Amino acid sequence: MNKKIQPKLHNVTFKCASCGATYEIESTIRQDVVNLDVCANCHPFYKGGLGEQKVKGRAEKLSSKFTTGKETISNKVPKKQTKARKTNKKVVKSLDELK
Numbered sequence: 001m002n003k004k005i006q007p008k009l010h011n012v013t014f015k016c017a018s019c020g021a022t023y024e025i026e027s028t029i030r031q032d033v034v035n036l037d038v039c040a041n042c043h044p045f046y047k048g049g050l051g052e053q054k055v056k057g058r059a060e061k062l063s064s065k066f067t068t069g070k071e072t073i074s075n076k077v078p079k080k081q082t083k084a085r086k087t088n089k090k091v092v093k094s095l096d097e098l099k
Helices: 058-074
Strands: 010-016 022-027 033-036
Touching: none
Parallel strands: 010 033
Antiparallel strands: 010 022
């Protein structure tokens, strides 16, 4: 291996902004300290909390609106009829009566 083209390794400190944990790793990054948003100690995937979503997405909100709407429609009391319609009852006459 040609030593002139290989990147140099040096110790870099990675610091988590949310929990404050620090990791010292050899890296080719030229910075001495790198700030991370989330590390393995505080990330929900590694803590086992990623499967439990508390916040609903757009589709879940819309489907819940539809289900509540269907429930309210099925639970509504039917309206009372104000007046009964008069039906025209035709009396069928026999052939003797028609003569």
